[in-house]
Amino acid sequence: MGRFAPPLLGLAAAASLGLATWAADQGPALPSLPAHPLGAVTPAGLLAEIIPDGAQNAEQLRRGQALTIAGDCMSCHIRDGGQPFAGGLGLNTPFGVIYSANITPDANTGIGAWTNEQFYRAMHEGVGAHGENLYPAFPYPWFSRASRADDEAIFAYLKTLPAVKYVPPANHLPFPLNIRFMVKGWNLLFFRPHDVQADAGQSAEWNHGAEIVSGLGHCGGCHTPLNFFGAAKSDQALQGGDVDNWVAPNLTANARTGLGAWSVDDISEYLRTGRNARASAGGSMAEVVSYSTSLMSDQDRRAIAVYLKSQTASPDRAPGTPDPGAMRRGGAIYSDACASCHLENGVGQPRFFPPLGHDAMLQQADPTGLEHLILAGGRVGPTATRPSPLIMPSFAWKLTDDEVADVSTFIRNSWGNQAAPVDASKVRTLRRRLGLQATHYTANSGDQG
Amino acid sequence: MAGTAGAAVAAARHDGMLGGPPQTFTGAVPWQEGAADAPPGVSGTDFIFFTSAERAFIEAAVDRLIPPDPVGPGAVEAGVPFFLDHQLAGQFGQGQHYFLAGPWSKGTPQQGYQSRFSPAQLYRAAIPAIEKYVAATFNGAAFSKLAAADQDKVLKGLESGAINLDGGVDSATFFAMLLQNTREGYLSDPIYGGNKDMAAWKMIGFPGAHYDYKEWVTRHGERVPYPPVGFKGRPGWTER
Known part of the structure; x- marks a missing residue:
């Protein structure tokens, strides 16, 4: 198992020895069990x-x-x-x-x-x-x-x-x-290679956070918009970007679309567990949490949070006004398809089914992340503290492009959210890009033939 | 970054597929982006199983089982014949969920379906046998041309088993299946082709395919105001 022979291995060996002895005492030999296949470590x-x-x-x-x-x-x-x-x-x-x-x-x-x-x-x-x-x-x-x-x-x-x-x-x-x-x-x-220069005017914690966020942690790799050549726009650092048909949200202090409403504790909890009272880590961020931030030290996570909270809010753009028809239809769809988990008033079950009101992710200028989540479903990254990988189901088989657009528009403009309406043609393009024009059955759909 | 979550997940499943070896999961609960267990709905309006003679019998029979009245639509109006047609053409018709090998003893009602016929074979054998009985009894007339009272008389004879049919068909067995399938077509989700416009649900006040009623658990004696909704929605989802 481990390269450093953890003490647990000895314990397991002793236990299996005990089992063998017990089996030998039980008269007829039990059929021998195949070796446990899990040689690999997660x-x-x-x-x-x-x-x-x-x-x-x-x-x-x-x-x-x-x-x-x-x-x-x-x-x-x-x-x-x-x-x-x-x-x-x-x-x-x-x-x-x-x-x-x-x-x-x-x-x-x-x-x-x-x-x-x-x-x-x-x-x-x-x-x-x-x-x-x-x-x-x-x-x-x-x-x-x-x-x-x-x-x-x-x-x-x-x-x-x-x-x-x-x-x-x-x-x-x-x-x-x-x-x-x-x-x-x-x-x-x-490309401007450089070693980290500490900012003497800031705390050691802030500097440590800066070192992670803009160094090895490469948060801007996804959360900073890219220019035409795929290079980070340094003047818009951490204002949100897109990656692999998801949206990496704005991490500046913008109160509507960024971390303005999140506390240092909110950010730390999210990085440690993949969830907090406001949001869950899905898309590519699920893996970042599982393989990186959940395994960091509390000091590292706190430093990241302190540094992120110091980012100047990105300028806000006035979102367009949603069409009343789209809001009415979207509300009907929400009530029938979403409210069983997220509830009619959008409050959800914090840390399990994310609340939707005043939500930064839902109000991103680019709604691709929300469209992607509704079409394909999503999985919260499992962590040691929250090992259950909660899943939102895929709605690609159930909702048409118009319906995805209308319910997205409704969610982006309800319970304190305000964001530009969603265009059905964008949903159609995304559905095609994700290969979801036809229903994909799960591995367990035995009776679908 | 991957489209599927759970990298290094070492495997898949044992989902009851014949011949599939059991497999082991490690790492994380497997999950595939975009995959769903969608119900197998039907599309189009064409009949694909019934012959025109069979269809004429079915339309006449189901409309006597559930006739139109001021309370709600009849079975034909609700699309039950179309529902039956597509069910009999699919997995249900082939009896894929039944044990159809012998021995074929008579059995008790509690022992369930005992016929050697798959549902499709049963309909295919029973309808001409019934028409033969009707023609012999009512001067060569087809079932669909009989007066409602005579149609009811025939259906009651099938239900009680009093009518003996040719071709090894047990009349009571066929009637029981026809009645059950007619109810299913009348009341099941519209994606299967029956329950047109969710009219049957409106009639009985059933709100349809809601995931749950969590927010109503403590609200006793109140009427749930939701309009009925099917797997694929309701008019309110699309009305411009």
């Missing part, structure tokens, strides 16, 4: 393994582990059904599909043969082991803020992980983007 379990005091470089490895967690390396460097850190997840960028690399210590397919210097250059300059330019889907513009010592700690920690022999698929990028050399030009225009 991704979160691997990240949470305790590095024992006796381990070599224990101090450096623990630092590397904490930084690997802060950097949320797992979310991208694992594919469905794959091994932790073996990569192969296809990232849908506006320019094409880019597959994450194998960063296990396998010498041939991973980073086992890399040197400290090569790893540092990848993290700091976006350059691979052979001098090739890495695509900025790998968030080196943020990672460049990590120090050389940090990178060495991460590298040392990654080298203790189980090596996996696996070659990720080739990227699907159109010409000329498939020429890595092109990235050099992108770097010249948009």
Whole structure:
């Protein structure tokens, strides 16, 4: 199981020995049970393994582990059904599909043969082991803020992980983007490598939060809007972006669409458990919480919250007025299809079924996240504190594009929410992009043939 | 980032599929974005199972079982023949949910359906047998051409088992299935083709396919004001 032989293993061995002895005393032998198939550790379990005091470089490895967690390396460097850190997840960028690399210590397919210097250059300059330019889907513009010592700690920690022999698929990028050399030009225009400069006017906690948020944590990778070339718009930092057909909401102090109404405790609880009294972490954020923020220390989460609460509110735009017909139809749909969990008055069951009133996520200028959630359903990221991955069902089979648009418009303009109406043609496009024109049955729909 | 949650989930399911080996889940509860257990509704207006003669019998028979009156629509008006047609053409008709192998003993009512016929085979065998009986009894007339009182007489004879049918069809067994299926078509969700405009639900005051009535648990003696809603909604969802 563990690479550091946790004491639990001994306990399990003793217990199974006891069972064998008991079975032997019961007369006729029981049929022998097959070996338990779960040799693999869950991704979160691997990240949470305790590095024992006796381990070599224990101090450096623990630092590397904490930084690997802060950097949320797992979310991208694992594919469905794959091994932790073996990569192969296809990232849908506006320019094409880019597959994450194998960063296990396998010498041939991973980073086992890399040197400290090569790893540092990848993290700091976006350059691979052979001098090739890495695509900025790998968030080196943020990672460049990590120090050389940090990178060495991460590298040392990654080298203790189980090596996996696996070659990720080739990227699907159109010409000329498939020429890595092109990235050099992108770097010249948009890439400013730098180490973190502490702000002496701010508290140590704030500076620690800044280090995570705008460094390894690369929050802006999703939460900052991108320009035409896929580079973060630095003048709109953390004002919300879109990623993989979801919306990464505004994290500035904007009271309507940002974190203006959230307290430091609200943010910390959300990062620790995936839920708080206002919201639940779904979409891509579910994995960020499961593999990164829920495994951080309380100090780290609090520092992030303190830093985020200091962000200047983004300018607010006046939302359009919804059509009364859409509100009436949307209200009817809400009452029949949504109110059983979220209740007629939208108050839901805090921490289980998110309340919908005065909600930042629902009021984002771009309603793609809400449309996506209604069409495809969603899953709250499981965490150690809240292990049940609560699920919102998919409504793609039940609601037409017009109905999704109307109920979205209603939700975005009820119980204190105010946001632009939703256009049915956008829902149609999203439904097509998600491949949900026909009903997809679950694995358990045995009687659907 | 992935479309499906739960990376490194090591597997799938054992969902009762014949021959499917049991599988084990690790990591996280499996969940697939966009997947749902949608009910298998029907579409279109064309009949695909009944012949025109069978359809004429069914329309006449179900409209005697549930005739139109001032309280509510008749079975034909509610779309019951269309419902029956599509059910008999599908999994229900093939008896996929029945054990149809022998032995075929008579059984007691408590032992349920004992026929060797699948529902589709039963309808297909029973209707011509009934028409043969009707023609012999009423000077060559078809069931649909009989006066309502005579139609009722035939239906009662089928119900009691007093009428003997050719082709190994037990008349009481067929009547019981026809009556049950007619009720199902009249009262089930409109996505299956019957209960047109949810008229049967309006008649009995049933609010339809609501997930639950949590907010009404403590409100005794009040009328739930919801208009009926089906799996695919109600007019209020789309009225411009």
